[in-house]
Amino acid sequence: MREELFMAGTGGQGALLAGQVLTQAVLEKGLNVSWYPIYSPEVRGGTTSCAMVITDGHVGSPISGRPTTVILMDARSVQQHIERTAAGGVALVNASLAHEMPPVSDVRIVEVTGTDIAIGLGNERTTNMVMLGAYIGLRPVVTIEELARALEAVLPERHRRFLDLNIRGLQAGLETCQEATDDT
């Protein structure tokens, strides 16, 4: 098994944190993992993305030109990155913010209204967890329980009060995505 995941959004959307939570969960599960952040120069509001490799073998390159899964959290990310998706891969898109899909072939596009779901849960900032929950619906590399444990380990002390909200985000994402998957 070798999963090459690329996750992108606007700074503040939490793509990096979602990636770190997944990385922690994968480590706990005993798989090999690497996580690499790519920042734009702005501290806030620029584009941020992270690249992960999850494998039961040798990680080798932490960089992938054609990730097997991409998670794109806003319209700009979709425009910039959806074409990178490997043939036969999956693009998981936050359909609340991205409405137009550039034409891609041999890529399965899964649309999740991540931001709307997060607002429904009471906080737009948990969009990243909704998308991450949706991701493990599509690629069950770890379970939701494993992600919840990882969240506890990764969340900084000052954000502990958001732990419940984040777990509900994961749950809602997972459920939505299972529905979305069933639809297709």
Added chain:
Amino acid sequence: MSEYVLMSGNEATAEGGIAGGCRYFFGYPITPQNKIPEYMSRNLPEVGGVYLQAESEVAAINMVYGAASTGARVMTTSSSPGISLMQEGLSYIVGAEVPCVVVNMVRGGPGLGNIGPAQSDYWLATRGAGHGDGRCLVYAPYSVQELHDWTARAFEIAERYRNPVMILADAILAQMIEPCKLQPRGQPPPLDKPWAIGGDSSERPRNIINSLYVNHDEEEAVNRRIQARYDQAARDDLYYSEYGDEDPEILVVAYGICARVCETAVERASEGGVKCRLLRPISLFPFPSEPLAQWAQLAHKALVVELSMGQFVEDVRLAVEGRCPVELLNRTGGNVVTPEDVTQKLFDMAAES
């Protein structure tokens, strides 16, 4: 896996320094390595050490020089523009024959460049140490674990040769997070080196740490003594690793992050029927010329992959000495070579022959 913790390359480097007995850190902030001074500022006081933020990289390396003169284990870290500024101090440190460790998390250049990954300080690292005949001993880890382990080990090597050791990595290795098994925090050796200044000098001859030799013959003798240490390092502290097929059609040569990319590419090329051997120099100075030459003799052609306009490739060509043609695949300016790029190149090269 519980003995492993997730850590960024920057943090693993900093903790590697502490594990290696480093108790003194002088530095100046520059992206993408700021997590190292931040980590040191939190952790060094806990082990009775000193973290000090200097007014410039110029000052930082001279503080390192001062601390190194006392025999202390001392380090600084920076990224490309900062390493340029440290060249003056490095030259004095080499000339005065004191040990220290310097980490360069290379970023895109020249000039202010950008904060993306690059390997365009290869010449600065391997030829550098400022003016004069001196050089740094240079080691290039390729994972978070290796950043940790090599930084810890670097102090011992620096002391063995009384010469600065540079750990050369890049913005990706600095910031990527991987599982890392941490070494215990080692105790620094005592300060009482026979050459060191400081302490009580009443019961021994006074010591002078100096790089001024106005007598030309004396200066030449110093240069030959330093060179003899480099020659010894080429025998005793030369490191490289190999990956892939035993009877390669193509020899792939890369270090640091590019070697990671090449491992995946070599696997894929191999699956596609193109036999490749990856040789990864870990020590860049001393350079593993002999094993490279041996593999170049066996292979039909060689491919060098690096994130610069072609610096590392020159050392490879010097080592290969025309035994086989050497091609270069590169990206620069903060861009990276992907496994897909390298795999395609290997297929193309195989198809040409």
Added chain:
Amino acid sequence: MSKSTHIDTDNMEAIYHKPEAFTETPMRYCPGCTHGLAHRLVAEVIDELDIQHRTICIASVGCSVYAYEYFATDATQAAHGRAPAVATGIKRVRPDNIVFTYQGDGDLAAIGLAEVVHAAARAENFTVLFLNNAVFGMTQGQMAPTTLLGQKTTTTPQGRSIERGGYPLNVCEILATIPGVAYLARETMTSPKRVMHAKRSIRRAFEAQIQGLGFSLVELVSSCPTWWGLKPLEALKHIEEKMLPQYPLKVFVDKVSQASEAVAEGGD
């Protein structure tokens, strides 16, 4: 004096001798240069404070580059202007050693201004001896930041002008604004009285360090007969008449006195 009378040296009291803190190495300074005198004052203070075997001398770049050959202490030699950074590194590892840098005006006031200012700002606990003779001596007489307006040097052949060379830089006045400074004085050595006063300040600066009070610096307004093109005595007169109006003698900061007064008051 010239009559060959027998002198019983065994029973004479030595009232002037080479300080213990000096080596046997002869100094290489030009005739009339005040570096040698400044060295001697430092060495006498080291002897008097009995700190020779825990003192570290940091030589800089300039005429005094060989200071490490003259002081019988542990020593190092720093790149041009960087002595305060090197001193910082040493002192942070070895807080119990007494560390001093010996720097000229080219070294300290030009290329090394950042290092000395920031060492003072950090209240680094070491001592700086700053020899100001308003010229780059070792590189053969070029303009320094401290060169006087109108002063001819090998790079101001018509004399220093504001248009081309800007204004002279007063280092002590800059440092006096920094709270990390524990002792700061400007002295000169043009007469026996001034020499004794300079020595007192040097001793105070070392005492500030011994007491852990922070950064200390003594500027010595010095002569360079060679590059001023003056005879040694004319050069001393030049200091009095031309240098001192630009660089007035003053004890700018003295926390040693404050500290001892505090101790005295506490004792009551």
